[in-house]
Amino acid sequence: MSAPDTPTYFPYDQNRNSDILDVILQKSIRFSIHQEPLYELDSDHLPVKITIDASLSFSTPTRKLITGKPDWEKFKQHITQNLIIPKNILNIPNADNAVKHLREIICQAADTCSAKQNTITNYSPNQLPHTILKLIKSKHQTRRLWQIHRLPQDRKKLNYLTKKVKNSLEEHRINCYQKYLSTIHPADSNLWIATKRLIKPNTNEIPPLKSGRCLSKYRS
Numbered sequence: 001m002s003a004p005d006t007p008t009y010f011p012y013d014q015n016r017n018s019d020i021l022d023v024i025l026q027k028s029i030r031f032s033i034h035q036e037p038l039y040e041l042d043s044d045h046l047p048v049k050i051t052i053d054a055s056l057s058f059s060t061p062t063r064k065l066i067t068g069k070p071d072w073e074k075f076k077q078h079i080t081q082n083l084i085i086p087k088n089i090l091n092i093p094n095a096d097n098a099v100k101h102l103r104e105i106i107c108q109a110a111d112t113c114s115a116k117q118n119t120i121t122n123y124s125p126n127q128l129p130h131t132i133l134k135l136i137k138s139k140h141q142t143r144r145l146w147q148i149h150r151l152p153q154d155r156k157k158l159n160y161l162t163k164k165v166k167n168s169l170e171e172h173r174i175n176c177y178q179k180y181l182s183t184i185h186p187a188d189s190n191l192w193i194a195t196k197r198l199i200k201p202n203t204n205e206i207p208p209l210k211s212g213r214c215l216s217k218y219r220s
Helices: 072-082 092-113 130-149 152-182 190-199
Strands: 033-037 048-052
Touching: 072 092, 130 152
Parallel strands: none
Antiparallel strands: 033 048
């Protein structure tokens, strides 16, 4: 069993003590586990970051030679104009150079004939500016002080920062959406993408309650 070194639960009632609610039960695991409470939510129960001391393996995705619909006439024209075919290959270095040249010309031709996709500006309000990130960090620090010391001035400052962060995030969201709308052009596909996002039906509808083969009804 593994548990954090510091409490993860800070009740709002000052007559109650803080406690650890989050533990890990492990069996036949040789990795070391470290738990760190994060002061990043406006709740009496803190989230816990779990670090497992184990190595990770990453794989690089295979690069595609041709992306999109190719223009084979451009492909043929580029190879015809740029490929140099040696008359004689007398040794291994000459053969290696010829193969290298052929590979480079084919890659260049593939890049030339591939359809270039227009860059679409996505509506992404989650990329916060440095000023808001700094404000959120200050709120987290103040909240941690209040949870530890329970001083009224810390609580007052925490309420102020919480409201300020909320207003800043809302203002940032509105500015990002206005900037996103200004980049939409009728000739680009991003106008259809934005429209499709707005008219997308709600798929999270609550199904009706059933009692046997009949629908349940209630009176308000």
